[in-house]
Amino acid sequence: EDKVVQSPLSLVVHEGDTVTLNCSYEVTNFRSLLWYKQEKKAPTFLFMLTSSGIEKKSGRLSSILDKKELFSILNITATQTGDSAVYLCAARLALDTGRRALTFGSGTRLQVQP
Amino acid sequence: NAGVTQTPKFRILKIGQSMTLQCTQDMNHNYMYWYRQDPGMGLKLIYYSVGAGITDKGEVPNGYNVSRSTTEDFPLRLELAAPSQTSVYFCASSSSTSGGAYNEQFFGPGTRLTVL
Numbered sequence: 474e475d476k477v478v479q480s481p482l483s484l485v486v487h488e489g490d491t492v493t494l495n496c497s498y499e500v501t502n503f504r505s506l507l508w509y510k511q512e513k514k515a516p517t518f519l520f521m522l523t524s525s526g527i528e529k530k531s532g533r534l535s536s537i538l539d540k541k542e543l544f545s546i547l548n549i550t551a552t553q554t555g556d557s558a559v560y561l562c563a564a565r566l567a568l569d570t571g572r573r574a575l576t577f578g579s580g581t582r583l584q585v586q587p
Numbered sequence: 588n589a590g591v592t593q594t595p596k597f598r599i600l601k602i603g604q605s606m607t608l609q610c611t612q613d614m615n616h617n618y619m620y621w622y623r624q625d626p627g628m629g630l631k632l633i634y635y636s637v638g639a640g641i642t643d644k645g646e647v648p649n650g651y652n653v654s655r656s657t658t659e660d661f662p663l664r665l666e667l668a669a670p671s672q673t674s675v676y677f678c679a680s681s682s683s684t685s686g687g688a689y690n691e692q693f694f695g696p697g698t699r700l701t702v703l
Contacts, residue, residue, distance in 0.1 A: 477629075507691070515677055515694035516630075561629055575692065576646075577622075577629035 475500040477564050479578035487586050490552050494581045496562035497544040506538055506545045507575065509561040516561055519547070552585045559583070588613050591695035593678050599701045600668040608663040608698050610678030618681045619661040620645075620692065621653065623674040630677060636661055668702045675699050 476499045486492055498506065505523040509516035520529045522538035522545060529536050533552075538545045549556055559582050563575035594609045612619065617638045622630035632645030636655040650672060652664040661680075665672060676699075679692040 479629075514696050518691050518693075521691060563630075575620075575630075575632070577631070579627070579629040 475564070475566065475576045477562060477576050477578040479560075479562055479581050481581060482579070483582040483584070485584045485586060486552055488553060490585075491548065491550045492552060492583060494547040494549075494560050494562075494583070495544060496546070496578055498562075498564045498576075499543060500564045500566055500576055502566050503540070503564055505565045507563045507565060508536055508545070508547050509563065511559045511561055511580070512557075519560075521565075549583075552583075554585050554587055557583060557585045590614065591678055591680055591693050593676075593695035593698050595698060596696070597699045599703060600665075601703060602668060602670065604668050605664070605666050606668070606700075608665075608676055608678075608700075610661045610663065610695060611659050612661075612678075612680040612693070612695075613659065614680060614682070614693065615658060616680035616682045616693070617658065619655065620679045620681075621651070621661070621663045622677045622679065623647065623672075624677060624697075625674050633663065633676075665700075670702050673700060673702045 478497050480495045507521045508519040520536045525540040533550045536547045559580040561580045563577045565575050591612045620635040621633040624630045631647045633651050634653040636642045639655050639658050642653050655661050675697045677697050678695040681692045
């Protein structure tokens with residue numbers, strides 16, 4: 474059974490701290506790993522990682538994938554209260570042509586206190 | 588572009604009632620998906636479609652039906668609502684590119700459904 478596990482489940486930090494969120498996966502026919510940020514409503518896309526060892530950056534956020542060890546991390550430096558959200562990771566599968574579904578982890582709830 | 592739109596935003600159903608959750612996208616995406624998200628949990632795939640006229644079951648399809656008569660619309664039907672279907676429902680869409688390398692999913696705002 475395909476599985477995506479995120480840790481920690483929740484995290485409380487203070488503004489300015491650096492956090493690392495973890496995502497491990499066990500899926501067949503893995504294609505890529507995606508990170509989403511979910512505040513009050515729909516998830517918003519952050520990163521898609523397909524190749525091992527290549528860091529993707531967007532401002533204070535960065536992410537990297539290790540396809541040998543089957544995990545990814547999402548780093549947030551100099552956290553701000555606006556970073557408070559649930560962060561979801563999802564493994565994209567390629568089961569056969571046209572099947573592009575995602576398997577989601579249960580998320581890490583990050584709370585950044587002033 | 589409006590992106591992915593969903594209606595209604597909220598709905599309360601009685602056990603045994605039926606309803607259709609609407610989803611429309613204006614990005615000409617061929618792939619569309621329905622997910623449900625229970626409190627404190629990740630998203631689980633209910634059904635998906637790779638194009639008009641083609642649908643397939645996801646992880647948790649029981650109690651739901653879908654149709655895809657046009658590229659834009661992907662309604663989700665609940666025939667006999669049960670309390671276990673209380674959840675937030677998200678519709679999403681994505682496009683395929685040649686080689687299939689990029690597949691970001693765009694999500695609608697969600698429908699919060701309560702079955703009492």
